[in-house]
Amino acid sequence: MNEVRVRFAPSPTGPLHIGGVRTALYNYLFAKKNHGKFILRIEDTDQTRFVPGAEDYIVESLKWCGIDFDEGVHIGGPYAPYRQSDRKEIYHQYALSLLEKGYAYYAFDSAEDLEILRKDSEKRKETFQYGPLSRMALKNSLTIDKEEVTRLLDTGHPFVIRIKIPEHETIVVNDLIRGEVKVESGLLDDKVLFKSDGMPTYHLANVVDDYLMKITHVIRGEEWLPSAPLHALLYRYLGWESVMPAFAHLPLLLKPDGNGKLSKRDGDRLGFPVFPLRWTDPKTGDISSGYRESGYLPEAFINMLALLGWNPGTEQEILSMAELIGLFSIDRVGKSGSKFDPEKARWINHQYLASAPDETIADLLEKIIVGEGIQADRIKLLQISGLIKDRANLIPDLWQQSWFFFRSPEKYDESVIQKFWKPETPGFLKNIAAMLEGHGTFDSATVEFSLKQFIQEQGLPMGQVMNSLRLVLVGGSFGPGVAAIIAVLGKQEAISRIYRALDTIGK
């Protein structure tokens, strides 16, 4: 069997949303699983929709995800160039060969003419179709005599090249996910293959490029399923039927609210990011949030996307990229669209954070505290990381769970004061401060032991003491164990926080 070669072929019309990332991911997993090659091709045949920065965004996003390519617009490769606008000259000859073989024809109808016909059809509640039934009544090389066609072409009259769809034929496309999909050719349109601006349309370009780049499997979104028969026909007409790639049309990612496929325009409307990375619209300046900036780990992001439409067939849900590659199979890709669940995404991220080595958490935390203008030594960072990592869902939670290790609380939660600050509280807190002052070994376990012993000796209520002590240390009712906090803060800081609180809340 030939080497597996798959491609991800986005058009640079804006940021990639999570559906696009998932398509790229499945292609990547399939390629890696089969020891094949993965190619990034940019489909920019529509210059009017070009968005500056989009291509870089796509490359950067996939890089962040850990999805890398063997060939592509950003790294080159044996089939370069990988940007369709750079391949412009390639396509015309294939359109011409179709023309010669009688599988395509020139059409001279203006966009306005066609628009009028469409409107008319609409009025009659019909759909205008440039196809087998109507083409003989339109302005094209099938209806105009040869000399006139030559004259039009020579004088630079705008033209497009359309495929000549056969009238009565059942076209069968075998889809790896859906099985055989059959369509009556008469229902298909004579799609434009070559535009009047000299560029091919997607239909021609993707077939030509997939052929030239020796693509073996086309794994793409379900929105392409209706045009798959057209593509199959093109392979046949171009004489490439024997090397036509296998098709797999992935189910769509749906909007979590209501229905419909997820779109770039959903932005932040849904209350969670739809993009891997933050995106700033170059035209409007509008900013859409990204998973990276929201505090997701790329591994978790990928894990969650992998499970949206595919599952390993076991009950394992936390899967590394290596495991995904080992387990991936198109057979296990579902048929129906799925809605993204932001809650589960958070849970998955939590799993990754909680099980990460302290070193990893410390690195993440260090970035945050440096941003806060704080310096901390590695040992302390590692200690803190171990205490907080299973308390965080997203990376910013790391700071929410640990800021009090670096800053003394400025204010104290009123409701906690109400609940635990009794007349006797200042008294025993002072005694605790004194006890700590004389304390030798200052690690979490010994501090905890001393604290408990002290509480017992004094006959104090445990909850009362611990909660008020917690209040003076962190300013509220949250955080890891009190003894652990004290141990990390150190003797002097812990004691000074007790006295500071006594000054603020009252003796």
Add this chain to the structure above:
RNA sequence: GGUCCGUUCGUCUAACGGUUAGGACGCCAGGUUUUCAUCCUGGUAAUAGGGGUUCGAUUCCCCUACGGACUACCA
């Protein structure tokens, strides 16, 4: 409207003719805990409807309903 695709707990999904229809997230309850989380245990909740085929249908077929995609000189 036409063509095509789809339909299992609220959500992601398992069960490729025989299961008390399983798991996960969420939610609820209990437990652990000095707080809040985590964690542990339990609970909640589904085969869209109707016909077939079959000894037996979530599973195969048909119809209906619903949802979606496509229907551009966009991808």
